[in-house]
């Protein structure tokens with residue numbers, strides 16, 4: 001078990017497009033395991049490799065109360081709903097803040113799983129939000145980039161930090 005430090009918003013790795021994984025070898029398996037350990041340690045809903053300082057297109061997501069971790073390698077959005085809605089969002093790389101971001105209510109992502117098998121995941125609600133947040137991360141986009149200005153960021157109270165800083 002290895003917990004990796006989560007990089008903060010001022011780190012350039014969060015603002016550049018991550019590289020596609022060409023070969024899913026032992027080092028990628030170890031990265032996935034360490035990312036899952038890290039996500040569990042900080043009680044996050046999802047984590048993208050750039051958030052642990054690794055510029056590769058790898059994402060792990062686990063919905064609250066779900067046992068299964070979804071691993072997405074080289075994820076790409078293939079379909080979105082017409083509707084979108086403002087959703088309150090935070091990021092593990094910006095603890096203590098949240099903002100309202102417009103997200104599609106439903107979304108389909110294609111990727112490879114950790115065995116390299118092509119998969120498609122359709123998500124709605126929190127899952128759709130997490131998928132968009134994490135696919136953004138591997139493309140060098142963070143949620144504050146979607147805000148009109150940094151003034152739209154809200155400071156969260158200490159007691160609901162866990163809830164708000166979860167992706």
Ligand SMILES: [Zn+2]
Pocket residue numbers: 090091092093133137167
């Ligand atoms: Zn994030």
